[in-house]
Amino acid sequence: MQCLCAVDGYVDASLLYESTDGRRLILPLARRRMLGPALASRAALPIGWGPGGLLSEGGSVRLEDVRMVAADLARRPALRIQLRPDPATAGVWEAAMPAYARRTARMAQTVSLDGDFGIVWQQRFKRDTRNRVRRAERAGVVVDRDDTGRLVPVFQHLYAMSVDRWARQSGEPQGMARWRAGRLEPPHKLPTVAAMLGTDCRLYVASLDGRPVAAIVVLLRPTTMTYWRGAMDEELAGRSYANYLLHRTAIEDAAQSGRTAYYMGESAPGSPLALFKSRFGAAEQHYFSYSIERLPVTDLARLPRRAARTIFALRTARR
Numbered sequence: 001m002q003c004l005c006a007v008d009g010y011v012d013a014s015l016l017y018e019s020t021d022g023r024r025l026i027l028p029l030a031r032r033r034m035l036g037p038a039l040a041s042r043a044a045l046p047i048g049w050g051p052g053g054l055l056s057e058g059g060s061v062r063l064e065d066v067r068m069v070a071a072d073l074a075r076r077p078a079l080r081i082q083l084r085p086d087p088a089t090a091g092v093w094e095a096a097m098p099a100y101a102r103r104t105a106r107m108a109q110t111v112s113l114d115g116d117f118g119i120v121w122q123q124r125f126k127r128d129t130r131n132r133v134r135r136a137e138r139a140g141v142v143v144d145r146d147d148t149g150r151l152v153p154v155f156q157h158l159y160a161m162s163v164d165r166w167a168r169q170s171g172e173p174q175g176m177a178r179w180r181a182g183r184l185e186p187p188h189k190l191p192t193v194a195a196m197l198g199t200d201c202r203l204y205v206a207s208l209d210g211r212p213v214a215a216i217v218v219l220l221r222p223t224t225m226t227y228w229r230g231a232m233d234e235e236l237a238g239r240s241y242a243n244y245l246l247h248r249t250a251i252e253d254a255a256q257s258g259r260t261a262y263y264m265g266e267s268a269p270g271s272p273l274a275l276f277k278s279r280f281g282a283a284e285q286h287y288f289s290y291s292i293e294r295l296p297v298t299d300l301a302r303l304p305r306r307a308a309r310t311i312f313a314l315r316t317a318r319r
Contacts, residue, residue, distance in 0.1 A: 001028055003196050004049050007189045009033045013042055017069060024057040025065055029081070041080040048184050050219075050226065050265075051108075053085030053093070061089050066096035073292050074098070083290040090287030102291040107269050109282035111262040117255040121248075124281025129244060136206075136245035141213070143249045144205045149194040151203040155215040156190060158231035165234055190217065190229070204250055206242035213237040216246050225254035226263040247280055 001012050010030035017025040029052075032040045044052035054061045054069060073081050083101075085093045087108040097103075113120055121130065144151065159181075167177035194201045197219065205215040214232035218225050227250065232243060254262045264282045267274035274284075 001030065003193050004030055004046060006196070007186065007192050008046065008048075010046065015069075015072075017065075017072070019062075019065060019068070023065075025061075025069070026055045027069055028052050028055070031078075040078065041082065042078050043082040043084075045084060046082075050228070051084045051086050053083065053089060061092055063092055063096045066093055070097055070101070070292070074100075078294070080291055080293045083292075085287070085289075087285035087287045090285065093290070094288060097288075097290055100292075102293060103288040104291070106266055106287055106289055107274070108266050108285045108287065109264045109274065109277045110285060111251060111264065111280050111282045113251070113255045113260050113262060117252045120251065120255055120281065125248075126279045126281070129248075129279040132241040132244040133248045136241040139240045140208060141240050141242045141245050142207050143245055144207065145202060145249075145253075146205070147199040147202045149191065151205050151215070152191050152194050154205050154212050155203055155217060155229070155231060156187065158212060158215050158233055159185065159229070161233050162231040185229075202250075204246050206237075206246050208236065208240050208242065211236055213240065214242040214246055216243075216250065218250050221259075223259055224261045224263055225250065225257075225259050227265055243276075244279075251280065 001014065004010050005012055008030075009032065011033050013029040013031040015027045015029060017027070019025060027044055029042045029044050030046055031042045034040075054065060056062075056065060073083075083093075084106075087106075087110070111120070111124060125133075163177055163181040164174055166172075167174045170177075194203075200220045202218050202220060203215060204218070205212050207213060212233070213236040215230070216227060217229040219228050220226075227247070230243070230246075237243070251262045262280075262282075264277045264280070267277060269284070278284075
């Protein structure tokens with residue numbers, strides 16, 4: 001919460017609840033600073049910061065917990081409250097959320113780390129994934145770990161190259177792609193997260209012949225490790241399969257540290273990214289994010305994006 005308030009100009013609007021049996025519950029909520037409580041949307045958590053949802057004293061979140069919180073949120077003077085729960089609690093949230101809450105279908109993917117890494121490697125990694133990891137090692141790819149912020153500039157350089165590559169692949173003007181990336185991932189975001197989280201933010205950088213070719217950022221939690229960001233120099237990475245070795249290294253570290261899962265984030269069902277994650281044994285987790293609205297804020301917010309996409313598609317077709 002301190003990170004996103006420092007980076008994106010939010011105010012901590014988290015709520016503390018107490019259940020009928022005396023358990024404490026926290027709903028991490030962020031509100032835009034420039035608007036008052038009645039006008040500003042609130043989010044748990046905002047786009048680009050991962051899932052949020054309820055934190056429950058004693059562990060698991062219950063149906064009655066979600067019902068109590070949803071009823072309270074519906075009475076609060078906010079134009080919109082967005083909720084993106086932990087995918088692992090999807091069943092509880094869907095059973096408890098009221099029908100009037102807007103739903104957006106999402107899919108996350110997670111690698112289970114039950115057993116030691118040998119079991120994960122042999123039984124969950126696909127055979128071609130194991131082969132690609134070995135090919136990366138034979139090619140001379142070397143992985144460096146860092147939790148001091150030393151490798152942050154390396155990642156940011158690779159990320160800037162990735163933004164340009166994504167623009168070329170999609171046909172989007174480079175300037176527009178860089179503008180969007182700058183809003184979602186401002187230059188001070190990763191340095192701030194790395195500084196505030198310390199050893200709970202770890203970078204893995206893969207190098208070939210001494211030159212960085214790919215990198216990932218992972219966030220460490222007590223029982224899980226989360227893949228948060230990735231970037232690469234496609235030309236240098238070539239067929240080295242550096243990304244496979246990066247995730248293999250992070251997953252092995254997670255398993256050896258006693259963590260139970262490696263969360264690989266969201267993907268579009270059937271996309272190349274979803275296929276890549278599945279090669280490590282990442283299981284799909286289908287869930288909903290929710291929005292409680294006094295006015296159709298979501299529909300209004302989507303209008304400029306739809307108009308921009310339409311204009312861009314027309315210009316592309318004319319070319």
